[in-house]
Amino acid sequence: MQIPLQITTHNMDHSDALEARIRAKTDKLSEFFQHITSSRVTVELEGKQFRVRSRHQGSWQRDCG
Numbered sequence: 654m655q656i657p658l659q660i661t662t663h664n665m666d667h668s669d670a671l672e673a674r675i676r677a678k679t680d681k682l683s684e685f686f687q688h689i690t691s692s693r694v695t696v697e698l699e700g701k702q703f704r705v706r707s708r709h710q711g712s713w714q715r716d717c718g
Contacts, residue, residue, distance in 0.1 A: 656683050657691045665698040 658679055660672055679692050695706045 656680075656689055659691075659693045661693070661695045663695065663697040665696065671696065 656679060658676060660667065660675055662671070675694050675696075679694070682692075683689050693708045697704045697706075
């Protein structure tokens with residue numbers, strides 16, 4: 654299942670390859686956590702290093718009975 658994905662980049666260009674890599678990782682994550690309904694990923698370039706931040710939203714119910 655493809656979940657809505659928002660990708661933001663800072664100090665670098667957004668590329669199709671970057672988006673494809675993030676999409677693949679997000680799809681893999683959704684295989685294990687089906688309750689995810691959306692995802693926001695921020696990629697920052699700081700000097701020669703980059704940082705990735707992600708936030709996933711979702712809801713789930715658990716039956717205890």
